[in-house]
Amino acid sequence: xxxxxxxxxxxxxxxxxxxxxxxxxxxxxxxxxxxxxxxxxxxxxxxxxxxxxxxxxxxxxxxxxxxxxxxxxxxxxxxxxxxxxxxxxxxxxxxxxxxxxxxxxxxxxxxxxxxxxxxxxxxxxxxxxxxxxxxxxxxxxxxxxxxxxxxxxxxxxxxxxxxxxxxxxxxxxxxxxxxxxxxxxxxxxxxxxxxxxxxxxxxxxxxxxxxxxxxxxxxxxxxxxx
Amino acid sequence: xxxxxxxxxxxxxxxxxxxxxxxxxxxxxxxxxxxxxxxxxxxxxxxxxxxxxxxxxxxxxxxxxxxxxxxxxxxxxxxxxxxxxxxxxxxxxxxxxxxxxxxxxxxxxxxxxxxxxxxxxxxxxxxxxxxxxxxxxxxxxxxxxxxxxxxxxxxxxxxxxxxxxxxxxxxxxxxxxxxxxxxxxxxxxxxxxxxxxxxxxxxxxxxxxxxxxxxxxxxxxxxxxx
DNA sequence: TCAAAAGTGTTAGAGGTACACCCATGG
DNA sequence: CCATGGGTGTACCTCTAACACTTTTGA
Numbered sequence: 001x002x003x004x005x006x007x008x009x010x011x012x013x014x015x016x017x018x019x020x021x022x023x024x025x026x027x028x029x030x031x032x033x034x035x036x037x038x039x040x041x042x043x044x045x046x047x048x049x050x051x052x053x054x055x056x057x058x059x060x061x062x063x064x065x066x067x068x069x070x071x072x073x074x075x076x077x078x079x080x081x082x083x084x085x086x087x088x089x090x091x092x093x094x095x096x097x098x099x100x101x102x103x104x105x106x107x108x109x110x111x112x113x114x115x116x117x118x119x120x121x122x123x124x125x126x127x128x129x130x131x132x133x134x135x136x137x138x139x140x141x142x143x144x145x146x147x148x149x150x151x152x153x154x155x156x157x158x159x160x161x162x163x164x165x166x167x168x169x170x171x172x173x174x175x176x177x178x179x180x181x182x183x184x185x186x187x188x189x190x191x192x193x194x195x196x197x198x199x200x201x202x203x204x205x206x207x208x209x210x211x212x213x214x215x216x217x218x219x220x221x222x223x224x225x226x
Numbered sequence: 227x228x229x230x231x232x233x234x235x236x237x238x239x240x241x242x243x244x245x246x247x248x249x250x251x252x253x254x255x256x257x258x259x260x261x262x263x264x265x266x267x268x269x270x271x272x273x274x275x276x277x278x279x280x281x282x283x284x285x286x287x288x289x290x291x292x293x294x295x296x297x298x299x300x301x302x303x304x305x306x307x308x309x310x311x312x313x314x315x316x317x318x319x320x321x322x323x324x325x326x327x328x329x330x331x332x333x334x335x336x337x338x339x340x341x342x343x344x345x346x347x348x349x350x351x352x353x354x355x356x357x358x359x360x361x362x363x364x365x366x367x368x369x370x371x372x373x374x375x376x377x378x379x380x381x382x383x384x385x386x387x388x389x390x391x392x393x394x395x396x397x398x399x400x401x402x403x404x405x406x407x408x409x410x411x412x413x414x415x416x417x418x419x420x421x422x423x424x425x426x427x428x429x430x431x432x433x434x435x436x437x438x439x440x441x442x443x444x445x446x447x448x449x450x451x452x
Numbered sequence: 453t454c455a456a457a458a459g460t461g462t463t464a465g466a467g468g469t470a471c472a473c474c475c476a477t478g479g
Numbered sequence: 480c481c482a483t484g485g486g487t488g489t490a491c492c493t494c495t496a497a498c499a500c501t502t503t504t505g506a
Contacts, residue, residue: 007230045230046232051304076302078278089278175469177470197477200477200482202485384458401498402458403497404497426504427458428456428457429457457503462498466494469491475485478481478483
C-alpha cells in the first residue's frame with residue numbers, strides 16, 4: 001500500500017490575561033532534542049487511538065498542568081521543512097484560560113512552564129513563532145464577532161476588566177460609554193448585587209456572562225458583534 | 227522513539243457556479259476500497275516530501291483534471307473512527323473554480339468525476355458529507371467579508387451574475403439597487419466598454435474585478451463587507 | 453408591441469460616534 | 480479633601496433599508 005513516513009503532532013497556543021496587563025502565552029522549555037532547552041508552545045505526538053482534541057488536552061496537562069475550557073482548532077502546519085529531522089505535520093489549537101485558576105509546573109513532565117507577554121516572546125523552537133502569530137490574529141479577529149473574551153475573565157468581573165481586555169486585544173482605545181452601552185444592549189451580561197473592592201476608587205458592580213442566554217439567542221440568529 | 231501509525235490525507239471541497247444555477251461541488255467515484263464505487267470528494271495520501279498544498283493540487287489534477295486558483299485550508303478532521311480500517315487524519319481544503327474553464331475526466335486516474343448541486347448530494351464516503359457541510363458554511367460566511375465570490379465568476383461578468391451568486395450563497399433575496407450601490411462604492415469593479423448579449427432582455431455592461439486594487443486597499447486597512 | 457432583463461434616486465429611520473461631568477470610595 | 484477609578488446622556492451624522500419606474504433589446 002501507501003508508504004508514508006509523516007509524524008502527526010498537536011500544539012496548543014494557550015492565552016491568558018490578567019487585569020490591567022497584556023495578553024500572555026503559555027510556553028514550555030523543551031526537555032528533548034531537537035531545540036532542547038528552548039522555549040516552545042506545549043504539544044506533542046498524537047497517539048494512534050486518541051482524537052486530536054484528546055491529544056491536545058493530554059499534552060497540555062502533562063507539560064503544564066493546565067486544562068482548558070475554550071479550545072479551538074487553529075490551523076494545520078505542514079510544510080516539509082518544519083522539523084529538522086523528519087516530516088512532522090502539526091495540528092495547532094488555541095485555547096483561552098484564566099491563569100489565576102492554575103498553578104504552573106503542577107506536573108513533572110515539563111522542565112519549565114511559564115507565561116510570556118505576547119509582546120515579549122523569547123526565541124522559539126520550530127515555526128512556533130509563526131503559529132503564535134496566526135493564533136493572535138485569530139483571537140483578535142474572533143473577539144469582535146464571538147463573545148469568547150469572557151473565557152479570559154473571572155466568572156464575576158467588573159466592567160472595566162472587560163473594557164481593558166478589549167482595548168488590549170483590539171490595540172486601540174475605545175469609548176467607555178459607547179462600549180458599555182453596546183455590550184449591555186445584547187442582554188448577555190447579568191449585573192450582580194456585588195461590588196468589587198480593589199482598593200482605591202469607587203467600587204465597581206460585578207457582572208457575569210450569561211452563556212445559556214447567548215446560546216439560545218444564537219439559535220434564533222442573534223449575532224454578537226462589537 | 228514514538229510509535230505512531232496514523233496516515234495523513236488531504237481532501238478538497240471544490241465549489242463551482244454557473245449563472246442562474248446552484249452552487250455545485252466536484253465529486254469523484256472511488257476506484258478502490260473502502261467505499262469502492264461510492265462518491266467522495268477528491269483527495270488522497272500526502273507524499274512524505276510534498277507540502278499539503280502540493281498534495282491537494284496533485285490529487286485534484288490526477289482525479290479530476292482541474293487545477294485551482296483559490297484554495298484555502300478548511301479544517302483538519304481527525305476523529306479516530308473516520309476510516310473503517312486504520313487511523314486516517316485528513317487535512318481538508320476548499321477551493322473555488324469556474325467550471326466552464328475545465329473539462330472533467332480529463333485524466334485517467336478517477337473512474338468518474340462530476341459536479342453535484344449542493345442541495346442534491348448523493349451518499350458520500352467516509353465523513354465527507356460533514357466536510358462538505360463545514361465547507362459550505364465557511365464559504366457562505368466568507369463571501370460576506372472577503373471578495374472571494376469573484377473566483378466563481380468569469381473574468382468579465384454582467385452585474386446580474388454577481389447578484390445571483392450572492393442571492394444563491396446568502397440564501398435570501400437582496401435589494402438590487404442597494405447591492406449594486408454598495409458593490410460599486412468599493413471601487414473594486416471596473417466597468418468595461420462591452421455588453422453581454424445573452425439573448426433576451428437588455429444587454430448588460432460587463433464588469434471586471436480589480437484584484438490589484440483590492441490588495442492595495444487591503445494593505446491600507448480597507449475591509450470588504452457586504 | 454410585448455416580454456425579459458438592465459439600469460437608476462430618494463427618503464426615513466436606525467445605529468454609530470463623539471464628547472464631559474458627577475459619584476463613591478480609600479487614603 | 481483629594482486622588483482614583485466608576486458610572487452616565489445627548490446630539491449629530493452616516494449608513495442601511497425600503498421602495499417602482501424607465502430603458503434596451505430580441506422575438
